[in-house]
Amino acid sequence: MSNKAYLVTARKYRPLLFKDVVAQEHVTETLKNAIRLDRLAHAYMFTGPRGVGKTTAARIVAKAINCTTPIEDRDDRAEPCRTCVSCQSFEEGRNMNIIEIDAASNNKVEDVRDLRETVRIPPQANRMKVYIIDEVHMLSNAAFNALLKTLEEPPPHAMFIFATTEPHKVLPTIQSRCQRFDFRRIATSESVERLREICDTEDISVDDESLMLIARKGDGALRDALSVFDQAVSLCGNDIKYPELIRALGVVDTDLYFNVTQAVTDGESAEMILIVDRVVRTGYDLQEFVDGLAEHLRNLLVASTVKDPTLIEATEADRKRIVDHGKTFSESTLLSLITIMGDVSESLRLSRQPRLKLEMALLRMATLPSSVDIKSALDKLSKLEKMAASGEIKIVSEVRQVSSPTSEQAAVRPTPKITPAPAAAVSPPAPAPQAAPVPAPAPVPQAAPAPAPSATPPKPAPAPAAAPEENDPEENDTAPLDTAETTISDSSDVPVHSAPVPQPSPSTPPPSPDPGISLFMEPPAIKKPRSRNEPTNQTSTAEEVLVLDKDEDPLSEPDALSLVKPAWDAIVHEVMASEKQLGSFLKHATVHDFGERTVLLSVPDDFHAKALRSERARLIRQLTEATDLGIDRIAFKIEAPSVDPSDLSDTESSAREQLEDLCEKNPAVRALVERFGGEIVW
Missing domain, CATH: 3.40.50.300 (P-loop containing nucleotide triphosphate hydrolases)
Structure with missing residues (x-):
């Protein structure tokens, strides 16, 4: 010596x-x-x-x-x-x-x-x-x-x-x-450079992964990194290799962190349990594993949000691997994972069962659903609203059609006298003298006896113009009522007489777009109308839109309506006390009209209508018990509040502000947040 x-x-x-x-x-x-x-x-x-x-x-x-x-x-x-x-x-x-x-x-x-x-x-x-x-x-x-x-x-x-x-x-x-x-604090790259100079002076062979590990163990202090370097030289001699170094220093292998995030991508809960078992059996410190995993998730977040990968403190090979792996995660998902790691890091030190805490945290990560990019959706929604306000896009309102009654209803109820409406039917005043005469519509034939139990209703005569196409049967309960057209529900049991309607001239302007359509749903698909000369399919199950006589209003029953409205308010109050989620939807639905054993509810958008559709049987029963009226059906009318273009700001608010405002004003979103314990993180 x-x-x-x-x-x-x-x-x-x-x-x-x-x-x-x-x-x-x-x-x-x-x-x-x-x-x-x-x-x-x-x-x-x-x-x-x-x-x-x-x-x-x-x-x-x-x-x-x-x-x-x-x-x-x-x-x-x-x-x-x-x-x-x-x-x-x-x-x-x-x-x-x-x-x-x-x-x-x-x-x-x-x-x-x-x-x-x-x-x-x-x-x-x-x-x-x-x-x-x-x-x-x-x-x-x-x-x-x-x-x-x-x-x-x-x-x-x-x-x-x-x-x-x-x-x-x-x-x-x-x-x-x-x-x-x-x-x-000294950056990891600067510590690596200083360690490389010392290795060259001391004639010590070391790979880049080992130098990066030693520098990171220093945690910004070069003196600490040099102490770890002395320990590495004592363990490995003058030839330091990364596999030997991580075993000697008891450092968690980087591959283990990639296994965790891969299990999150695949949703493998069993793999998470096996990873925790490996960490415990190897003798790794659980707190060090959690801290390292949190740093790994941070690197993935940097890789998915920042274009400059040099912000990730890793070797070139690990940096490229992190960048490739980070593409499989969205920002909101990574933020949720980092939040879970932050929570378990605080509670792990004081827990009597740290392994159980870690397992529960990793299982939460594996079962975490993929987050939706709400900011992108809100940005698109804001652009649509601005385009609608400026007139760049036209909002097309869907014309509702009356579905055909069932065979039992056709056998019991009298056949209504109907007149098919033209394709672009409107209700203008009497036609001007110079207008061309409109040919009278063909009479409607009487219904023939049904040869089978499933009798079909009588078919109307072909109209001068093409009839609207068949509607989606699932959407027949939600009917926006246009001011220029009036439709009735399929449960009507009162005869309806139709009046002849003049056919509009080519110069007649089309109906104005329905301002009540909600931008929170996709615009209805625009269906191409049939040509005037195209023959109507006689085997189609779609019914013609019924046009009421000018003096008839079968949906108007003021006496019954005065009973339905207070009964509806009482039902909403009762449901709000016991079922807040359903009550939040009922609170925004009001009784618009009653007639033909049908209650017409006004709702702000299609989302509310779909939510209340599953509760129709219960609501019909409660309304019947409260009013003693024969109520067979509940229909919906969409009446969204109009948007003033002057109220739209040119500057877009942040996604967090939009979410907070949406959570405060929209009862559906507020109910989801309360039900699932959600919080706004972006």
Whole structure:
């Protein structure tokens, strides 16, 4: 064995010049300028995390101040020469004019009084007497107060340099008497570069993954990274390999984090349990695993949102792998996963069953449903509203058709006398004298006896124009009633007489778009009308739209309507008390009309109509019991509030503000949030 004492790497390669200090150029350049201009303060305070060079910089400042080499002959006109007697005596530890004091062990008021006595003595063979007080925040309040006067008016030959990791514990009266320099954490890439230089000097072979792991273990402190480097050299020798290093240091393998996120993508709950079992059996610290997984999710979030992959602290191979893997997740999903990790990280330390906590968190991640990009949907919705307000797009309202009655209804109820309406039927005043005469519609034949039990209703005669196409049977309950056209429900049991309607001329403007359609649903598909000469399909099950006589209003029963409306309000009040979710839909539905044993409800949009459709049987029963009226059916009329184009702002609000406003005003969204415990995260 060599008789020479071994020095750890952190001490052996401790910077001796300003240019050797890593990642603190904002501090070293200022101090060098102060030395060049001879504008040195009598007190400095260096603050920052541990292991970033605070005490090292203080020692270099003290050495540069007392260097006897002229400024003009020094490197960069500020660096200490390291060849004069003063510099050599300091590096050898025998300079009496640079005093280092550990405030953690000399924190009493008596220690400060002794310092006040010695500070009066001028330096010997040097320009300044420099006091470096490390961990100055450990001094007691009495010691700080004893130091105040000396610090405010020190002797001209004295300088104080304080170093601390917790500046908030230093009295404000002390801080106000010092020039403060904040040292920053050292980036992983800068630590890797410094470690590579040391490996080249020491002739040590190491791969990039190992250097990245060592630098990340330092957590922004180069001194800590050098300590881990010494441990790695002791374990692996002069040839450091990543697989051996992670086993020796007990570091969680990066592949394990990718296995977790892959299990989230596949929804594999069983894989999550196996991963936790592997972590426990291998002996990994659960808290370290959670912290590493949270950092991995953060890297995926950066990869999916930022175009610059250099923000990810990883090797080139791992960075490319993270970027490729991050494409499989949306931002909202990653935010939810990071939130889960944040919750379990806080509770894991205090839990008596940390393994169970971790398993439950990973299972929540595996069963997390894929999030919808609400911001993108809201942006598209806002654009549609603006286009509709400016007239760039036309909103087409769907014309409702009356479905044919069942065979039983056809056998019992009398056959209504109907007249097919033209394709573009309107109700204008009497035709002008110059208009061409309209041919009278063909009479409707009487219904023939049904040869089978499933008798079909009588078919009307062909109309001069093509009839509307068949509607979706699932949508026959929701009928927007146009002001120019009136439709009746399929449950009508009163004969209806139709009046002849004049056919519009080619110059007649088309009906105006229905302003009540909701932009929250997709616009109905525009169906191409049949040509005038195209024959009507006689086997189609679609019925013609019935046009009422001008003087008839079979849906109008004022006496019955006066009974239905208060009964409906009572039902809504009763349901609100017991079923808030259903009540929130009923609250926005009002009785519009009653007739032909049908209650017509007015709802704000198609979403409410579809939600209430499943409760029709229950509502019919309750209305029948409350009014003693024969109610067979409930229909819906969409009446959305009109949008004033002047109220639309040109500037788009943020997605979070839109969501909060939607959650506050829309009862359906509010019910979903309350039911499932949701929260707005974007």
